[in-house]
Amino acid sequence: GRFARHPTFRFVAFNTLMRSQARARSKFFVKQHDGTREPLTREQLIQALEHSDDPEAQALINSITRHAVSIRGTRPFWNRKRQDLEAYAYSLGCPGAFITFSPADLHWRSLYQHMPRYGEWLRASEPERMALSRYLLRQNPHIAAFHFYRRYCFFRDIVLRKKFNVTDYWDRYEWQGRGSPHNHGLYWMKDSPAADMEDEAARDIFARTWGFH
Template identity: 30%
Template sequence: MLNRDYVNGLIHNGDAFTFLRCDRSSPAFWELKKKEVMAMIRQLGCPTLFLTLSAAETQWSELIIILTQVLENKVITLEEAESMSYEKKCNLIRNDPVTCVHYFEHRLKCLWEILSAPCGPFQGYELVDKYVRTESQVRGSPHVHVLLWLKNGPKYGENNPESIERCIEFIDKLISQFATS
């Protein structure tokens, strides 16, 4: 470390910060993740869909029931959870962010099962792979950004006018399926 040329070489090559690759807040970690995504794109092509999924804790009555039991040692009904004031729900959520994150992860896991099911919303387009980046909003609530690759999904801009029409039909089909679910 006393050799200035050696240290400058580490910094110049990006090797000085590799030990931080496991720290989610470090540039080295996100550089590694960027390389993973780029490798997926090289192997699988452009993703078919991009999703952003946010937690809606105040609207999840089951979570409110759990939080009331954990924080107040009180059992409430679904109706009581639904009629609870917004401020009370926010207070419960604020006081137990760990349970909220676990519940969000549980709902996300259930969503992946639905999206991967042969009779799910991507029927006819098998879910080949996904890349998920989890972030926390300012209030501490998690949300995820997702790239999805679907088998036989339409490709936009194949220098083919039919590709645009195929993309429009695909999007319309998904929007109408999700709107009716």
């Protein structure tokens, strides 16, 4: 759509979403007492706000702090995700594999059949197709991102889970400078060889298993 293709609308929408989440998940706290006065009442707070020039009222206002819960994409959010991953490792042990998935988003026919000018893309020569692919990716980043997400989910659930007996996983998405997504993930697999580099037999089993695949 027109808004999805707009070069800056997505950033405005993201900024608006983040601000809305910050407002909805934020709370204000007031220091109830400093050891010299009684607990603060609602009436005292209202009076301080109405007479904010008064030094005592100003001191009271300065004691108000704002606290927000973790919001997606912020440093506290990723700190919490890191703690989740550490808990996975402590509970499940060393994962069987670390895998990065990157899209061939300049070549995937399955992607461009969902974009405008697909017929032109099919008929184009290789140099023309590459130029058109770059243009279509810039114009339709939402289609490219969702297509990569769906392909990854299908590959994870149909291929990885069944072929390698994946029992648990932890992953995250990142975007390159030109907007191309990729996925980093840790995968725990039933009966996967341990990555024990101190034991020669374990190294041999590990190399043979993953060398075969």
